[in-house]
Amino acid sequence: MKAVVLNAYGDVDNLVVREMPEPTVGPGEVKVRVTAASINPVDWKIRRGDMKEMMPVTFPTILGRDVSGEVLEVGPDVKDFKRGDRVMGLVSSGYAQTVVAPANVWARVPDSLELKDAAALPLVTLTGAQLIEEQLKPAKGATVLITGAVGAVGRAALFAAKARGVKVWAGVRATQVEEARELGADGVVALDDSGEVAKLPMLDAVADTVGGEAVMAVLDKVKPGGLVCSVVGEPKGAKEKGLRVSSFLSHPDGRRLAQLGESVAKGELRIPIGKTFKLDEAKAAQKHAEKGGTGKVLLVN
Template identity: 70%
Template sequence: MKAVVLKSYGDVDALAVQDMPEPKVGPGEVKVRVTAAGINPVDWKIRRGDMKAMMPLQFPTILGRDVAGEVMEVGPGVSDFKPGDRVMGVVNAGYAEKVVAPVESWAKVPESMDLKDAAALPLVTLTGVQLMEEAVNPKKGDTVLVIGALGAVGRAAVFAAKARGAKVLAGVRGSQKAEAQKLGVDGVFALDVADEFSKLPMLDAVADTVGGQVVARVLEKVKPGGTLGSVLGEPPEAKGRQITVRAILSHPDSRRLTQLGQAVAKGDLVIPVSKRFPLEQVKEAQKLAEQGGVGKVLLVN
């Protein structure tokens, strides 16, 4: 099968499309013919070597954490899926024509949804929802700021916070304010504009998808006893403050992913897709995605 292989740490020239052995399905696993794979920040961070201390690689390796496609085969013990089912899931080695992952990684794709676009959903929607539900865990009426609210993870976090009955504020760049108004939040703040930042109210909680100096500055707006949830680890500036910090790594959740797919199909949650590239154009696709400020970028077979 064809797959995108990372040959070494480096820029996009370290990526190559080549033939690789087809994965075999085992007990409790599902084999899927990949229709499309999503490109996520973790992919280029791994490629550049940013994560080699916590995630050392053996080369060559296949990148890619989420896909959508059709079930080809199920392993012993699998009853939730059958060949021909349209599915999406959080996987490893998704930049390929075929992939195998445990049954709990997969969810069925709503009939009304384009199967290619479903590949944009698994990792980012689960990460955003788990950030809000497991790390921030707001109560009804809490004032919650989502930093990076227009990103795919941020959009999912906003969706989950609104479902909890929280008062949701979107933290974005000044150039994104008009677009952020479409999220249906209770307020939009340009965190890179001093006058706007000063108008931020005191917060019960922050959901951070950006990190860096932005979250460091926002911490001064969190009430004593408040909460910071992050997908980027605990910021050093949080030490010594009277706040609870919870950094999360997303995990597969078939049931929740099914619900999120249904929410997207209904239009209750929107995850924009910017552009689709064939697998052979992975270098151009990763370059575009890495620039930021765009919707999801997909690789299609």
């Protein structure tokens, strides 16, 4: 099969398209012909070596955490999927023509959702939902601020928080305020405007999806003993202010992913797609994604 292989840490020139052995399916596994994979920040952070302490890799390696496609084969004991099913999943080695992963990471793609577009969903929707549902666990009526609310993870976190009856503030850059007003949050604040941050009510918790100055800007607005939970590591200074801090990495969950996919299909949750590239254009695709923006970047076979 054709795959995009990373040969060493460094820039995009270390990504090479080449033939790799076809993965074989084992007990409890599902083999999928990949229609599309999406590019996530973790991909270029691994490529650059930013995460080699936390997530070391053995070269050559295939990047890519989420894909959509059609089931080619199922292993023994797999009852929930069959050949031809349209699926999406949070996997490993997604920049390829075929992927094998355990059955419990896969979810069916709703009929009304383009199969290609479904590749944008697994990592970001699960990360956002798990940030709220498994880590923050806010009580009904709590006041929570989500940083990076117009980003894909932020949108999923906001969606999950609203479903729990939480009062949600969308934290964004000043240039994103108008876009953020369309997300259904109870309030929108420009985190790069100290005057606007000062007007925030006291917060029970912060769900941080971007880190850096964005989350540091609101630490003084979190109630003593409040929780700051981040997907990008513990924010500096939070513990010193008497706040509880937690950080986490998302995990596969086919059941929850299926529910989130249905929400996207119904228009309840929207994950924008920015640009699509061919698998052979992985270098250009990562360069484009690394520049930032609110639309997911896809690689299609």
